[in-house]
Amino acid sequence: xxxxxxxxxxxxxxxxxxxxxxxxxxxxxxxxxxxxxxxxxxxxxxxxxxxxxxxxxxxxxxxxxxxxxxxxxxxxxxxxxxxxxxxxxxxxxxxxxxxxxxxxxxxxxxxxxxxxxxxxxxxxxxxxxxxxxxxxxxxxxxxxxxxxxxxxxxxxxxxxxxxxxxxxxxxxxxxxxxxxxxxxxxxxxx
Numbered sequence: 376x377x378x379x380x381x382x383x384x385x386x387x388x389x390x391x392x393x394x395x396x397x398x399x400x401x402x403x404x405x406x407x408x409x410x411x412x413x414x415x416x417x418x419x420x421x422x423x424x425x426x427x428x429x430x431x432x433x434x435x436x437x438x439x440x441x442x443x444x445x446x447x448x449x450x451x452x453x454x455x456x457x458x459x460x461x462x463x464x465x466x467x468x469x470x471x472x473x474x475x476x477x478x479x480x481x482x483x484x485x486x487x488x489x490x491x492x493x494x495x496x497x498x499x500x501x502x503x504x505x506x507x508x509x510x511x512x513x514x515x516x517x518x519x520x521x522x523x524x525x526x527x528x529x530x531x532x533x534x535x536x537x538x539x540x541x542x543x544x545x546x547x548x549x550x551x552x553x554x555x556x557x558x559x560x561x562x563x564x565x
Contacts, residue, residue, distance in 0.1 A: 380457045384454055385453045388449070393448050398445035406553055441481055442480060452474055452475060454471070454472055458510045460510050461508065464489055467486050469484055537561075
């Protein structure tokens with residue numbers, strides 16, 4: 376991977392981002408990975424405001440996160456991110472989470488669809504974006520982002536209902552992916 380395609384951002388865990396053990400929550404990690412991707416987009420000239428002004432957005436299609444340990448409160452960590460693939464309507468983004476000593480705490484992969492806000496449908500990723508992000512085919516880990524297979528799973532027991540609030544909506548006019556993760560975690564047994 377070239378240095379120009381890799382973006383690294385350091386973080387200090389905030390009190391509101393930790394669980395009862397003083398570690399980052401999965402929702403906090405997703406938010407921080409998104410923040411690293413946001414600044415990577417700015418660095419390459421394709422910030423979210425520029426995309427919105429041009430009538431485009433990215434919508435998360437699927438993703439995965441694997442952590443061997445979560446960052447702890449009071450200990451600095453970094454998130455590395457890069458674009459591993461861009462094809463027709465899609466872009467794949469990779470993440471590696473490192474402790475301050477360089478140890479890998481976890482990694483993630485996400486698949487995004489490039490979207491016309493006016494036409495309300497996927498459109499080909501702009502060549503300028505592909506050129507700026509320089510996809511390199513290097514994955515952060517061995518995770519495949521295929522369909523989730525729920526066959527054979529027991530039917531869910533009385534799942535909670537969630538009402539969409541105005542504060543749940545993102546810049547694309549959709550429920551923000553952090554809210555979906557929060558809802559999914561809330562539906563799981565303790």
